[in-house]
Amino acid sequence: MNDRPTDPLALLEADTTLEAAQPILALAAQYLADTRAGEGPVSTWHSAEVIADRLAEPLPRRSRPLADVARRLSSLLLDDVNRLAHPMYIGHQVSAPLPAAVWTDALVSALNQSMAVREMSPSFTPLEHQVVRWMTDLVGWDTRAGGTMTSGGTEATFTALLAARSRAIPDVWANGLGPNPPVLLCGEHAHYAVARAAGAMGLGLSRVVVIPADDHRLSVTALRVQLERLRAAGTRVMAVVATAGCTATGTFDDLPAIADLCDEFADERGPLWLHVDAAHGGAAMLSASHRHRVTGLARARSVAWDPHKTLLLPLAAGLLLMREEDDLERAFSQKAPYLFTPSNEARAWDMGPRSFQCSRRADVLKLWVAFQRYGAEALAALYERLCQMAQTLHGLLQGHAQFAPLHAPESNILCFAWNPPAVDPRDRDALTDALRARYNRSGRGWITATTLDGRRVLRITVMNARTDVAHIEALVRGLDAEAAYVVQHHR
């Protein structure tokens, strides 16, 4: 290599062509080709330490050709990724993403339009408004509705609860929560995003009232009892959070019954704020056969929905949808004359005032491309297929000697218990974790585990449209084989 630093501008220019991009893009295409067919291991058996050792090197001071970087990248990293596009990856709630959206990501980066203000993203800001409009129409709201894209369900729920906070405590932005802040209610299976929001906004976990579940669904009876108790004590309620597709089991809360209670326990400001965390299950809206799961969604005041989950977008693509756009403006009372347009007319387009983020990627383009390329019908069919595979596993495990499904799947998630024969029940949790670790390390497949009703259980989330009945059968065979080994080696 040359001793003198190369002309840095020439380095940039050398990488601008499609030909220059080819080594990187080819890695993505090769990955898709290799994993699509279901060949090779699903994950890695290497520890983080082994991989960290391999990566340890001084900060690179000199340039190297992009093709060399692509080779290094491939040999250092790609063997040990989780192959989400492999049909035996049936693990966490992260998608095997839609290819059209994958390629669009490069364009989003190339254009690098920031969504903070309209003047920085002259065509993409109106695009985000348009896509948000599609989504609020799907919910069934009118033109007062609005929203924003977010980094995911966590930010969407945080922002929705900030809006609810501003409604409950109108001067909160200037003066804080005050001495007697209201409470927040959510189900025991609500995502930790809810508790995190309460902690982050200074409400405190002690102001979160957790409602027990009935069949993994927020118990409406218990919610009523709590609301009556709070009313009797004179405690104000900031919001009720329902979940449409809860993380553990994919179960949908009874939205109409919860919305009825929000109406019944209205305070002087009107019905209680209902936030629906549909981060996981929002895609049910698109499907004729699943839409009934989200009946009543339009009665929410705010909805979180992650297209990067069951709509199979690559990270990150989250949405916060608001029945009344004005609520969102009130979540943040930020003044920033150097950035936000002072005139009301222009401000209507700016996304920054509506968002926790300032600089923000135009992830909306991926969502738009996904709808343009596949159409809502194919996206709905893909969602139905994911859910069908959870049903398939449910069917296969019914009557299985050792594995028992723990609920009827309402989406693409199924939790199931392992009941190893002739094993002390006190060892079951540890053995279940051992079985999962062994199965995942084997390369045959990849699943998750969770704690449900106090017990460690196995869990699948079907996030790859290529996962078929044969793969679900292979999962059961693989678990059978590894289970026999784990039991045998258990003293």
Ligand SMILES: *Cc1c(COP(=O)(O)O)cnc(C)c1O
């Ligand atoms: C995944 C999930 C979240 C968190 O969303 P992120 O996109 O990971 O921030 C919140 N709620 C539910 C129900 C989820 O499934």
